[in-house]
Amino acid sequence: xxxxxxxxxxxxxxxxxxxxxxxxxxxxxxxxxxxxxxxxxxxxxxxxxxxxxxxxxxxxxxxxxxxxxxxxxxxxxxxxxxxxxxxxxxxxxxxxxxxxxxxxxxxxxxxxxxxxxxxxxxxxxxxxxxxxxxxxxxxxxxxxxxxxxxxxxxxxxxxxxxxxxxxxxxxxxxxxxxxxxxxxxxxxxxxxxxxxxxxxxxxxxxxxxxxxxxxxxxxxxxxxxxxxxxxxxxxxxxxxxxxxxxxxxxxxxxxxxxxxxxxxxxxxxxxxxxxxxxxxxxxxxxxxxxxxxxxxxxxxxxxxxxxxxxxxxxxxxxxxxxxxxxxxxxxxxxxxxxxxxxxxxxxxxxxxxxxxxxxxxxxxxxxxxxxxxxxxxxxxxxxxxxxxxxxxxxxxxxxxxxxxxxxxxxxxxxxxxxxxxxxxxxxxxxxxxxxxxxxxxxxxxxxxxxxxxxxxxxxxxxxxxxxxxxxxxxxxxxxxxxxxxxxxxxxxxxxxxxxxxxxxxxxxxxxxxxxxxxxxxxxxxxxxxxxxxxxxxxxxxxxxxxxxxxxxxxxxxxxxxxxxxxxxxxxxxxxxxxxxxxxxxxxxxxxxxxxxxxxxxxxxxxxxxxxxxxxxxxxxxxxxxxxxxxxxxxxxxxxxxxxxxxxxxxxxxxxxxxxxxxxxxxxxxxxxxxxxxxxxxxxxxxxxxxxxxxxxxxxxxxxxxxxxxxxxxxxxxxxxxxxxxxxxxxxxxxxxxxxxxxxxxxxxxxxxxxxxxxxxxxxxxxxxxxxxxxxxxxxxxxxxxxxxxxxxxxxxxxxxxxxxxxxxxxxxxxxxxxxxxxxxxxxxxxxxxxxxxxxxxxxxxxxxxxxxxxxxxxxxxxxxxxxxxxxxxxxx
RNA sequence: GCCGGGAUGGCGGAAUCGGUAGACGCAGCGGAUUCAAAAUCCGCCGCUGGUAACAGUGUGGGGGUUCGAGUCCCCCUCCCGGCACCA
Numbered sequence: 018x019x020x021x022x023x024x025x026x027x028x029x030x031x032x033x034x035x036x037x038x039x040x041x042x043x044x045x046x047x048x049x050x051x052x053x054x055x056x057x058x059x060x061x062x063x064x065x066x067x068x069x070x071x072x073x074x075x076x077x078x079x080x081x082x083x084x085x086x087x088x089x090x091x092x093x094x095x096x097x098x099x100x101x102x103x104x105x106x107x108x109x110x111x112x113x114x115x116x117x118x119x120x121x122x123x124x125x126x127x128x129x130x131x132x133x134x135x136x137x138x139x140x141x142x143x144x145x146x147x148x149x150x151x152x153x154x155x156x157x158x159x160x161x162x163x164x165x166x167x168x169x170x171x172x173x174x175x176x177x178x179x180x181x182x183x184x185x186x187x188x189x190x191x192x193x194x195x196x197x198x199x200x201x202x203x204x205x206x207x208x209x210x211x212x213x214x215x216x217x218x219x220x221x222x223x224x225x226x227x228x229x230x231x232x233x234x235x236x237x238x239x240x241x242x243x244x245x246x247x248x249x250x251x252x253x254x255x256x257x258x259x260x261x262x263x264x265x266x267x268x269x270x271x272x273x274x275x276x277x278x279x280x281x282x283x284x285x286x287x288x289x290x291x292x293x294x295x296x297x298x299x300x301x302x303x304x305x306x307x308x309x310x311x312x313x314x315x316x317x318x319x320x321x322x323x324x325x326x327x328x329x330x331x332x333x334x335x336x337x338x339x340x341x342x343x344x345x346x347x348x349x350x351x352x353x354x355x356x357x358x359x360x361x362x363x364x365x366x367x368x369x370x371x372x373x374x375x376x377x378x379x380x381x382x383x384x385x386x387x388x389x390x391x392x393x394x395x396x397x398x399x400x401x402x403x404x405x406x407x408x409x410x411x412x413x414x415x416x417x418x419x420x421x422x423x424x425x426x427x428x429x430x431x432x433x434x435x436x437x438x439x440x441x442x443x444x445x446x447x448x449x450x451x452x453x454x455x456x457x458x459x460x461x462x463x464x465x466x467x468x469x470x471x472x473x474x475x476x477x478x479x480x481x482x483x484x485x486x487x488x489x490x491x492x493x494x495x496x497x498x499x500x501x502x503x504x505x506x507x508x509x510x511x512x513x514x515x516x517x518x519x520x521x522x523x524x525x526x527x528x529x530x531x532x533x534x535x536x537x538x539x540x541x542x543x544x545x546x547x548x549x550x551x552x553x554x555x556x557x558x559x560x561x562x563x564x565x566x567x568x569x570x571x572x573x574x575x576x577x578x579x580x581x582x583x584x585x586x587x588x589x590x591x592x593x594x595x596x597x598x599x600x601x602x603x604x605x606x607x608x609x610x611x612x613x614x615x616x617x618x619x620x621x622x623x624x625x626x627x628x629x630x631x632x633x634x635x636x637x638x639x640x641x642x643x644x645x646x647x648x649x650x651x652x653x654x655x656x657x658x659x660x661x662x663x664x665x666x667x668x669x670x671x672x673x674x675x676x677x678x679x680x681x682x683x684x685x686x687x688x689x690x691x692x693x694x695x696x697x698x699x700x701x702x703x704x705x706x707x708x709x710x711x712x713x714x715x716x717x718x719x720x721x722x723x724x725x726x727x728x729x730x731x732x733x734x735x736x737x738x739x740x741x742x743x744x745x746x747x748x749x750x751x752x753x754x755x756x757x758x759x760x761x762x763x764x765x766x767x768x769x770x771x772x773x774x775x776x777x778x779x780x781x782x783x784x785x786x787x788x789x790x791x792x793x794x795x796x797x798x799x800x801x802x803x804x805x806x807x808x809x810x811x812x813x814x815x816x817x818x819x820x821x822x823x824x825x826x827x828x829x830x831x832x833x834x835x836x837x838x839x840x841x842x843x844x845x846x847x848x849x850x851x852x853x854x855x856x857x858x859x860x861x862x863x864x865x866x867x868x869x870x871x872x873x874x875x876x877x878x879x880x881x882x883x884x885x886x887x888x889x890x891x892x893x
Numbered sequence: 894g895c896c897g898g899g900a901u902g903g904c905g906g907a908a909u910c911g912g913u914a915g916a917c918g919c920a921g922c923g924g925a926u927u928c929a930a931a932a933u934c935c936g937c938c939g940c941u942g943g944u945a946a947c948a949g950u951g952u953g954g955g956g957g958u959u960c961g962a963g964u965c966c967c968c969c970u971c972c973c974g975g976c977a978c979c980a
Contacts, residue, residue, distance in 0.1 A: 102979080187979090326976050532980085569974065570980085605974090695920095761916085879960090884912060
């Protein structure tokens with residue numbers, strides 16, 4: 018055995034061995050129980066960052082642990098290969114996105130292999146390849162025909178200078194990232210997935226996911242946002258005596274010109290309505306603006322700025338009176354209609370009733386614009402005042418109706434019921450379940466994505482591309498220049514014939530949201546080579562995924578879309594399960610400091626932490642020695658350029674050290690602030706482990722008592738160590754399998770190794786004991802540091818396969834245990850009692866102890882609390 | 894703004910069901926080894942007072958429940974993630 022720990026050598030050897038034996042090839046036909054362990058696939062941005070290392074090491078630990086426990090494990094890997102960064106790189110470097118992407122994939126694959134992950138590379142896929150997206154296009158055409166996909170107008174960010182649609186990320190403080198021009202909202206036609214049709218199932222399904230973190234389920238439930246309320250209408254005061262069509266016959270907003278529909282969860286406050294507010298895009302607003310130039314200007318102002326909801330919600334609430342009046346549905350009273358920049362056209366009806374007395378936002382709006390405020394809810398002992406908002410105004414659990422005529426005295430539920438019933442009898446409204454969730458718009462005006470398989474024909478309309486003409490292949494030699502969609506300039510792509518009538522037609526040039534590809538890749542891994550359809554029977558062999566691992570930032574969108582897609586595939590008969598991921602581990606973010614410089618016009622250039630050095634608390638760019646601005650600690654990302662390259666770590670210390678450190682530095686669900694310190698310690702531990710095995714093996718020949726079962730002659734010290742060994746085996750298994758807390762598993766093995774180093778003696782029994790402990794320690798570490806474990810196990814047990822150690826219950830037995838002794842809840846000493854002692858015996862022993870006597874001073878205790886196995890608390 | 898999460902020594906973190914706060918590691922300090930350094934090994938290490946034994950204090954801030962609170966409840970501050978076109 019080599020005396021020195023040489024990571025590069027043993028890692029190369031171990032990886033060569035695994036590759037040669039196809040050690041991580043998953044069997045589609047095994048009798049053993051399956052364990053499908055999946056980590057979120059990476060976007061091929063260039064090189065791996067620490068977030069990847071963390072994510073894939075967590076997955077690898079679980080995959081390898083389960084393999085050691087006898088499971089047929091599948092751990093696949095692929096590439097989320099379409100996306101905006103490839104187009105940005107193309108603009109910056111004049112390289113086709115395809116070439117850039119494929120080069121990145123090759124480099125990152127090499128990096129993943131150098132980290133020694135137990136990946137079944139035979140299942141590798143890339144979403145930008147036609148043999149993958151072909152089936153996405155096929156499903157699209159199926160769903161389009163079923164009506165699950167439909168077309169409607171939607172609002173996007175428009176850069177008037179670059180003449181292009183901008184992603185929210187490309188809008189910086191209301192301006193286009195490249196042009197710096199103020200961004201406008203623009204309505205364009207888009208294709209939508211009818212995800213709202215599945216809203217109820219997506220919500221109720223959360224209750225059947227015990228293996229998901231509560232926080233993720235809560236976030237999804239809130240996102241779906243089911244609320245029961247009342248949808249009702251105000252009559253728009255007639256300006257020519259038009260009559261209303263049957264108000265409940267239609268659906269959607271603004272049917273007819275004479276009804277203003279709104280939705281509310283607070284129908285109990287309906288008597289307190291003092292105005293209505295509509296979105297700037299609402300038809301009523303447009304109508305009022307025709308004869309009101311000032312209003313038209315205001316509406317145009319509202320169309321400035323980004324469409325991001327976070328921007329909408331944080332901007333100053335502004336409004337303007339339209340001059341229009343509507344009639345209160347119950348009192349007939351005249352109510353003014355305002356345009357509010359805070360009313361979202363995309364949510365509900367694009368219009369809201371305003372009750373300033375009992376809604377905080379309405380309250381402030383009414384105060385700003387001098388609108389009336391009418392109290393209609395009262396709480397006993399509280400006084401309503403117009404001076405300022407108080408929490409109880411909006412509390413529906415405590416209030417009763419006041420100033421509300423016949424509804425006075427009713428509580429929330431009774432008032433909602435009574436008012437809904439009255440609206441219904443007036444045919445002006447009824448109870449309705451509403452979701453916050455909106456349909457999923459998937460059209461993107463971008464080149465580097467999956468083409469939407471639709472052909473536009475002047476005669477036949479939007480025609481889905483027939484299955485035998487799929488895939489619609491994206492040309493890979495295009496270099497975008499940042500303006501418009503380059504596919505529009507490709508006549509060879511655009512011009513086609515209509516599949517229905519055979520006439521000249523135009524191909525759709527929008528591509529799909531990249532979330533579509535990532536919504537079903539987990540299923541395709543079961544059968545990546547199947548060319549007869551989207552999925553074959555192997556999908557049901559492997560699904561659902563037993564363990565899914567990925568960043569917490571995906572808690573809502575990606576995970577909700579993937580759940581939705583699974584149900585779409587189920588309803589197409591492609592999979593038989595209801596949910597894609599049985600267990601979910603959301604790893605915390607790897608965060609790092611950010612550094613930037615700001616050009617005139619607010620454009621920021623971000624610098625990588627590796628290129629920055631700190632002197633006297635000021636950050637300087639290494640290349641030019643000039644200062645940069647410190648931007649705070651944020652998620653490692655391409656856009657903030659604060660990713661730390663793990664390659665240097667691997668080159669210097671080896672993959673095992675990189676893996677050990679990332680698992681040891683923090684528990685997986687917590688965010689991990691990157692720092693170089695600490696890596697050294699992980700490496701030192703591996704060196705000590707190597708040396709301990711080496712020293713032991715120098716005298717291997719004399720190990721006779723090894724696992725003989727006859728442990729009677731062990732010294733007390735050795736017995737205690739053996740107890741610790743088996744406690745450690747128990748703990749590490751529990752930490753990995755149940756708690757998924759790898760940092761404490763590693764700490765426990767470190768403690769064991771520290772104790773083992775102190776164990777004296779070279780007799781046969783002690784050496785046997787040491788052999789047992791070393792084998793177990795190496796095996797327990799194998800999922801985390803597989804290369805060194807492979808090498809050491811081969812020395813400790815030549816020819817044997819790595820096996821997870823079994824707990825010897827007999828080793829865990831203790832005769833005496835130590836309890837802590839508290840006096841008035843403060844630790845004052847210890848008590849030793851027999852492990853079998855009952856409560857009375859423990860109490861007697863505690864009271865008799867020196868420490869207790871000292872504090873009791875001969876007086877009897879007030880109370881004695883005994884927690885067997887833990888403590889005695891004497892209350893004086 | 895809304896939804897979700899977090900805050901524990903100089904630092905990363907541990908304390909799994911309300912029961913010894915600070916495991917394990919990093920940094921630091923002292924020592925051994927060495928011509929010297931690196932590496933390695935041994936010891937110390939929350940804060941205050943004390944030579945020490947020990948005492949007090951301490952888990953972002955304020956209040957509460959309990960024999961006992963880092964852990965449960967209420968209020969507050971700050972930080973992070975998501976907010977539908979970043980992935």
